[in-house]
Amino acid sequence: DTGVSQDPRHKITKRGQNVTFRCDPISEHNRLYWYRQTLGQGPEFLTYFQNEAQLEKSRLLSDRFSAERPKGSFSTLEIQRTEQGDSAMYLCASSWTGVNEKLFFGSGTQLSVL
Amino acid sequence: AQKITQTQPGMFVQEKEAVTLDCTYDTSDPSYGLFWYKQPSSGEMIFLIYQGSYDQQNATEGRYSLNFQKARKSANLVISASQLGDSAMYFCAMISLSSNTGKLIFGQGTTLQVKP
Numbered sequence: 001d002t003g004v005s006q007d008p009r010h011k012i013t014k015r016g017q018n019v020t021f022r023c024d025p026i027s028e029h030n031r032l033y034w035y036r037q038t039l040g041q042g043p044e045f046l047t048y049f050q051n052e053a054q055l056e057k058s059r060l061l062s063d064r065f066s067a068e069r070p071k072g073s074f075s076t077l078e079i080q081r082t083e084q085g086d087s088a089m090y091l092c093a094s095s096w097t098g099v100n101e102k103l104f105f106g107s108g109t110q111l112s113v114l
Numbered sequence: 115a116q117k118i119t120q121t122q123p124g125m126f127v128q129e130k131e132a133v134t135l136d137c138t139y140d141t142s143d144p145s146y147g148l149f150w151y152k153q154p155s156s157g158e159m160i161f162l163i164y165q166g167s168y169d170q171q172n173a174t175e176g177r178y179s180l181n182f183q184k185a186r187k188s189a190n191l192v193i194s195a196s197q198l199g200d201s202a203m204y205f206c207a208m209i210s211l212s213s214n215t216g217k218l219i220f221g222q223g224t225t226l227q228v229k230p
Binding site: 031033040041042043044045048055056089091093095097101102103104105106107108110 | 118147149151156157158159160161164205207209214215216217218219220221222223
């Protein structure tokens with residue numbers, strides 16, 4: 001059973017460095033979502049793809065953030081010039097378009113910016 | 115705009131007892147869905163239960179049931195016969211079925227601790 005997988009699980013970086021996270025969704029799912037979750041809060045929507053098209057981006061996604069899903073399969077989320085405020089859990093989820101769009105989540109990438 | 119409110123930051127329940135986690139929501143959307151997810155310390159969000167706004171009956175999934183009161187805009191989660199493994203963070207979330215984005219809006223979460 002292959003669920004949503006994210007890599008790496010943990011990332012520690014210094015302020016100003018660039019980081020990239022990868023998400024592999026469930027293979028038959030056409031939608032892929034990125035969320036950010038800070039300690040003690042619920043996840044906040046960042047962006048989503050339907051196949052390879054990025055259809056919506058949150059205002060939370062500053063120009064230092066970029067996400068891609070080049071072939072409609074895996075996705076990457078890159079943060080350039082990281083800041084301490086970027087420290088959070090980055091969650092990826094996937095779903096199949098339908099009436100009841102249950103999102104399946106990965107275990108997340110925990111980012112710590114020192 | 116859509117909003118989910120969970121007013122209980124933390125809850126305790128004795129093992130084998132039932133517990134209710136509160137969730138209220140606000141939306142002008144005529145068609146929406148409500149979810150509950152469980153997040154253990156490992157970080158993964160685990161789907162528990164779903165309720166559509168037009169569903170006539172309250173949803174149930176094993177020990178989980180959703181007490182849906184549309185007029186009050188509440189969607190409380192009831193966990194029966196609590197187990198130690200139920201200790202986790204619980205999130206209520208809403209989706210707009212009209213917008214067709216599949217985007218979930220989450221509440222702040224409730225931490226549940228089950229006592230032996």
